[in-house]
Amino acid sequence: MKNTLGYALICLSISTAFAAQDADEYYQLPLEQLLQVTTQAKAQVGSRGDKRNALDAEVPIDVISAAELESSGHTSLISALAALVPGFNAPAPSIADGTDHAPPFTLRGLNPDQVLVLVNGKRLHQSSLLHNNGTVGRGSSSVDLNIIPLDAVSRVEILRESASAQYGSDAIAGTINIILKGYGQSSQARMHYGKTSKGDGEHKQASIFHSVPLSGDGFINLTGAWRDRGRSNRAAADTEDGGRINTRFGDADTQDGSFLLNAELLQGDTTLYSHALYNRRLSNAGAFFRRADSEQNIPELYPDGFLPKIAPKITDYSFSGGAKGILSDDTHWDLSYTHGHNDFHFYLKNSLNASLGRISPTSFDAGSTDYTQQILNLALSKKIGLHTLSYGYEWREEHYRINAGDSASYVQGPHPSAGGSQGFPGFGLANEVSQRRQTHSIYGDLNYRLSQRWTLDTATRLDHSSDFGSTFSGKLALRFRPTDTLLLRASLNTGFRAPSLTQSHFSYTGSYRNSADPAPTLWGNFAVDHPVSRALGAKDLKVEKSTHFAMGLVFEPAANLTASVDGFITDINDRIMPTAYISADSVPTAKSTLKQYDIDGAVYFTNAIKTRTHGVDLRLDYSHELKQGATLKFRSGYQYSKTRIQSINPPSTVLGNNAENVVLDSFSRVLVEQGQPAHRFNLRSTYSTRSYDLMFNLNRFGAYASTLDHYKVGFAAKWTLDAELAYHFDQSLTVALGGVNLFDTEPDTWEDSGYPRDPADKVVPYSQYSPLNFNGRYIYMRAHYKF
Template identity: 60%
Template sequence: MSAPHRFVMCLAMAGAGAALAGDKAVQESNDYYRRPLEQLLQVETQAKAAVGSRGGARDALDAEVPIDIITSAQLQSTGQPDLQRALAVLVPGFNAPRPSITDGTDHAPPFTLRGLSPDQVLVLVNGKRLHQSSLLHNNGTVGRGSSGVDLATIPLRAIERVEVLRDGAAAQYGSDAIAGIINIILKGYGQRSQATVTYGRTGEGDGITRQGTLFHTLPLAGDGFINLTAEWRDRGATNRAGPDASDGGRINTHFGDADTQDGLFALNAELPRGDATLYLHGLYDRRRSSAGAFYRTAGDARNIAAIYPDGFLPRIEPKILDFSATAGVRGVLDGGARWDISYTHGHNDYHFYVNNSLNTSLGLATPTSFDSGATRYTQQILNADFSKKIGRHTVAGGYEFRQEHYRIIKGDAASYMLGSADNFAYGAQGFPGFSPENAVSASRQAHSLYGDLKYSATERLMLDAAARAEHYSDFGSALNGKLALRYRATDDLLFRSSVSTGFRAPSLSQSHFSYTGTYRNSNDAAAQFWGNFAVDHPVARALGATDLKPEKSRHLTLGMVFQPSSQLTASADVFVTDIHDRILPTGYISAYSLSSLSPQAAAVLAQNNIDGAVYFTNAIGTRTRGVDLRLDYSREMDKGARLKLVAAYQRSRTRITELNQAPEVLGVNMTDLILDPFTRVLIEGSQPADAIKLWSRYSHGSYDLVLNLNRFGKFHSVSAYDRVTFSAKWTLDAELCLRLAKDVTLALGGVNLFDVRPDQWGQTDDSLVGAGKVIQYSQYAPFGYNGASYYLRLGVNF
């Protein structure tokens, strides 16, 4: 019997056992008014979800589409320092590997949902679109060629819950909502102020984490409030690099988590005024981070021995500024119609600095610290929404205007220039700077009209239809629709299904990113150019580049929810997502890497002294199929004890189904241009095939015990163009939280208690990791490679 089938049987057996174990009288009662007060106080009501419909919050289990609710208590019990890592151990299908030696990606790692790309997930805060990072992941990482949202910019203590919509929703929310939506709800009215301090470290003694958070709430009249969260997070570096045999057996490389310090702030406020409510929420994060590039040994041609006689490890140390703010007003008209007008501003500034380095081409005159330039992204959104309930039906709609601006800022001259020294290397070692030729300032605007009709055909049958028309100033228009159905066959059993079309607008970074440089083999040779060219660059145009088109998707979900009591819920959903015209960077276009390159293309390269070029293009189509299973069980036990269990399983598989035509001028096919073995594995196999999450909390008197068991499925990587399979692994996290006094708690916890590590590279894979086995683990490992870690957290409510 396969693992998925075994897990389905386990869910069924657990559900049957839990149903039999529950209080039969409570299970059969649908009339809460008849229950005694003691039972009413212990009833757990259904979680509300605002995402997935413009008709207002409703019970998540009654939604036409699958929605998971992750509570604040669950997030905090993971022992993880930030939201991205917490979701990775709670949400099946959410993947957040920890890349290393990948330039800027080390400091703002990407995440994915259902095995798709980081930019195919839409992130909202209080229902408003959150901006993406300006960083383009341009190395061989999961999410290569995309820009995603940096979830680590949101302090955990500011969050009330996270809603994860596992369905395509571009017809409701616009671009990016292909794999799903993550809606982060900040804490609102009725909270208590709290201060927490946390200290943690890995079992190997590194990765020391110091974290302090202050959450303060100020209640206002009429259910108004002002909530402020301030956090300082200092997470030390880890290093799992092996000894370098070519350098005397020293551990000279950094392969592990970056050393980061974050100062975070969050604001959430509401001020009722009659039939209207003014609201404001904002996020702010300033991050300093440091991680290594590849080590340069003493005899390396890129080193200058007079400066670094023992070799050197360049340090990439960016400064990242990220903030957003939303201000709006909402209210209710006399006829019952609800309206909401808001403005959102988001900004990300990713500034590259390189230290402990040099520009070899400048000889002894080289500096050792460099400003390598920056990328910046700004997003401004104006929304006007309305909804009205007409009998059992709801009509909603609105208008959105969005303006985006993307910039590349050049670095200082020494960071990118090619000096006169007799050496091929140029620029700051580790990360050469953006040159004046790379500097760009690009903008676009988008207008959107959307509508949503929730039609209650009967008390048991609900239909939801949505449509959205958008016009972008750079590529044109898009029209998408969605139809969802919910049928309650019995009081305990609900069937649901949805079909939709969607799209993802090409990001400004994909259209306009430019990172090129020059090198020279000797003083007598002409300078050669190489790098990533924007699609509108003359060289890219001559090599067949065209303006990027939006990615288009079709999505189908079919599922059911079984809820025999308020204590037990089981759900199952299957889904299929087809995406056409997915955007990827080309391979290295040169006569060396593409042996069949046409003479015309070779002449373009030669005439411009270009060694090789890369640009973005609409390249492939994919199909992703999968299944989501979930079981929630809670029980009130003797002497006030409570037990809550959440079991979830997700399996998805992405396959390339289409290849677009390569530009005729290149004389090669799209397989040669795009799908080398590395890229194929990156798309089809670099993420876990499946995941199991088993989360439990037992509460009794003065303590809570939380256990979090995870199975991360197998994944693949490439070594010397051969596919390498890494096996599935189980990890166990645990936390014991003691209530020392009425308002004082002390938590002791461990992450990955059994010190499980991902498989290491095979002993013969010297072509990738070198004779010294310096890099022992794949950067695609879904739970990292740090091993066990432990923490202590003290919390005080006031």
């Protein structure tokens, strides 16, 4: 930590050394230069009142502009934020079933489902996919940020603070509020093309944004986007298969089509508003290769072996509509309805069901998962002198479904081989489920101005759910400005995350064939209320509850220089995790239960552990006006966050003497405590003139650890550098050339870490946990035209 903290402090010292203009000097500027002055970023997240300066808030907030997202060189929102925001982690999964096609992200080293995502302040639905393999985010369902086209985004606000007292479940690690482009935007078209230095991973993207101004400040904004991301492959040669590269380890081959509407219409004192989103994704990625002589293969169908390909079709749509206005007593009101849906439909290509023999199909419909969310919200807010009182009511319904696939995708045929489609056995009739949850919430928020320099912000929320009962959350935040250049802040709040319907009701079964046993053996991931899970000690899942404390300061010695530091501690009780694989070998006391249900082993979800995450955030913003209208800007950030397991919840006695290792095995411990980098540093610099912009983005991804054969393996920290030169031919046309990871930095391989492996395992060179994409250097061009 000392080295990286030193880098951040050096950058702070260098930037502070620049002579800064006093704010009063802006009054002396001519109109042409005054129009180019940039003010503090505004943010609405974390407050029920009007948006305010992000740096003047009681809690830490990052604001990422549309220009920063565009010049990052990335075509997806997740990748762009991972490049720009310390503490935002988005590893690139591969050979991880559905996770390859809808990757998760995290904040502050916590879980993907402990982050709340809003669009224009309205909750965005989660994906129905459960990340169920050995990736960061295992055992969770997350929001798929990549369904939102970059051209529709005005800014992204990231609240680095627990906010359950304001927004409800999930907002433990933080809240992301995506603000869509509104009034006064220019219509524009954009094209992007790029590929890696190794010649693969080709990216093609085209988008158009059209804005129609209406009377007053009304508008209708339409965004259409198409993105084609070609696959990349970093798998090594298989020495046991003639030295050929037969596996795909890299980005999935993905095509996205997106449409987004954002509109406001003024009707007297009332504003009608809505935003709607539709995204359709076709994706294709490989599973593990099946060699020609494998018992999983049928040589008559695949004489040279085969690579099963998981090719899901994913559909997301969302709609929010409402009205807002001001009553006669100056009470602001906002009534809205939100509907969101995700359908994740699994298809298999180039596969087979070995238990069906030669008559097996080679393509399968493996079933689907669906998630639907509906929200009705009434929010009221009133100024009382210098104070603001906000309160409201919210109703939310969730619906989760698993739908069976074709029978050939899961059936056990007459041949003594593992049943089901290879690569991903389909959901069977026994896995089908349809479960709903309704939650009613009332909330209140009081921003109280104790004096001109002291502000107290309080919030409370009571949620009552149809399945887990009632939960109360509270927040207390204090802001003190002893001088005009210094702000001190502290906050204490409680939060919660309801167990997702996927965690409570996910069910997935399959079979494998042990070479020592001629008959296939069944295994399963069972819902917590399934008889197998109950017999093995499962109980209904409880709510995860958190306590968050933070203290920090913001120092603004000049209008163009701001530095902030915030420390935090987050305790989470009853964190939900999947158990280790419960078999007769690992848990002898479970042998009779497993035999009774004729299965080899089982996994279920449980409230497993208590954790503490502590850390510090440093931020620095500096800008300097140069001659002839040129501007130099620096933005740097550093985050340290470390999670420790404090205790393991008492496991069921059914699991015997080894129960704690079943609830928390070595794999899960390393994933929670060291699977994500504790340190992350970012320095972004931009030099802008009327003719061109030159951007450099320097990142340091900290060290992390993974597991292999139950052994912990460490991986070193890495530096990367991105750069872009954008030339403005006129006020309408901009053409840019850039590179991501210009020095072609690669994460450590397993061998680099010093861990020896069997030659058969070397086809996969990198850990799934790598925060650095393993594609290497990526070069791109983009064109941006306003009309």
